[in-house]
Amino acid sequence: MEIAIPRKHSNRLGATRAREDVEREVAKLLCEHRMEVSGREPLNAELYSVAMHRASLLELCYGRETEIDAGELDHHYLFRTTLAGHCELQSGTEHVSLSAGSLSVSSPSRKSRIRTDTACRSLLLRVDRPALEIKLAEMLQSSLRRPLVFDLEISRAHSGAAVFHSTLRYLCGLCEQVEASARDSLLGPDFTQWLATLLLMQLPHSYSETLARGAKPPLPAHVKRAREYIDAHLGETLSIATLAQAAGVSPRTLQNGFSQFLDQSPAEYIRERRIEAVHRALKADPGRSVTDVLLEHGVHSFGHFAKAYGRRYGYPPSATARRAR
Template identity: 40%
Template sequence: MQKSPIANYNLIRSTDIEETRERVGKLLWPHRMRLRSSEKWVNTRLDGVFIGDIALIYIHYGTPVTIDPGQISDYYLIQTTLSGNSRVSNGRREMDTGVGLTTVVSPSEATRIFMDQRCSHMILRVRRDALERCLMEQLDRSFTAPPVFELALSHDTPVGAAWFQTLQFLSRQYNAGGECLRAPIVQRQFAELAIGQLLNTHRHSYSDRLLRGARVALPWHVRRARDYIEDHLGEIITLAQLSREVGVSARTLQSGFQRFLEQTPSDYIRDRRLARAHNALRCAAPGSVSVTEVLVALGINNPGRFANYYRRRYGCLPSETLAHD
């Protein structure tokens, strides 16, 4: 077993299977855990540091296990194998991993992870809404489907080597720095470093558009319409009203959105409401708000249809996001 790079932040030590399943599930994500039929024990160690929109997690079970979380709707998992071997499947893709390889698990695909008895993983868990927000800011536009990353990231490549060095840097900082690194501004900058590096170096489904988007500025009428939408999401916004507010014809506005944002104004409005609703439901304190209240505040007058769009986007219903522990 490779020594934990963040050993000063131990959260779980356990030899009990049920305790391991329950506590790891609460800290990271709900999942099913299966052992080989002959095994009756685990030797679990989990260390973790929570840094704003990201978390550094070291995990070792000490016995062969299969972890089956299904579709992890709220997080991207960037898993680096420190010792032993594992097999990671994400959707239809599968990869055998060992030392020198990182896998990037995307939330829109069902996931399964097998770890042998020597296997230890260093995981960077990234909040999906934070990554998508960063991507949207860089693209200067919305998008309809979550980014899907290439599964494998080899440390023999420049991109993979740079990522591993960043992981080591963050681990060393927190293992040595202690309380002085808990300031929100420090956590925000570290999270932005990791998310920005991942988006701009490891290939994903929006990489080509990200390169094009860096060179194409939005025309003034599209930018003004987008800003108006952002400020009035809780109101009814029609195409006719939006074109009057911007000062161009409906046809010009439609054409601008299709050309530069690759979607209609209506689709853009729906996507922004989806993102705003998801963030509000995920961040709500227990018992502080209902799904209906969130949807009404966003001007959503057909909750059933919106729930279908929400499930397609996030893999669960709005009520399930609100109830998430």
């Protein structure tokens, strides 16, 4: 899937043609800046946006060669992937040249200047500075003693670049699938907490070495809610509709979340959790009826479950009880 904000979100610059008007509208969603454009013709710029709790996702194309002085980004971090065209980015004393597929990050307290060509189109993730700094302090369990500064350009070979682009695809997919009435709750504080943790764990910055000690990428809140519901209701019939309702999302969104972040479907996760729970129960009380244990954990297709159990442990459920005696 090509990364793009769904076009059911309107172009906020659709009726805006003058340079000063475009500059003013972009400043409302990004930051105060000064912009110069080539030529005197009216602009045909595009700006699409999706608001989140203390963050926003934006797609921006000026359709003209521009030079932008953004000054210092005092209040937010700006994660940028170039979708098309070319731009030059200067941050402090650093300078990078960006083309389609490039990933860059502008950090606060560094003066930024940007030059774009006519075809340049960017997808921007704007995250409030406190959202990242407070989350980092929580993860470190201490106050920050130096600024949080991300690498200006993230190499395409860096593992975090692939995770970030995958996350953008996931976000754009959510914007397509989720109705506007449900978007505020889904993209609320829990979502921003997950997003901040992912950015801090996956992209290189001034605290990366401290955080890189075996931590795993975090799960979105709705996937966590579904997992918690499954773990608490293993003995019941667990349909995708029931799980989606418990997680507060559509079945499709839930299935995509499991595939994206757990690399398995909800049904596969349920089966694995039941296998583990049955194994523990049979080892803890080997005198119990295997059938009773299976039924207690929501297993009704004994043959299929026994095969999956055998692939996991190398022997059937009945053998677990014998081994534990």
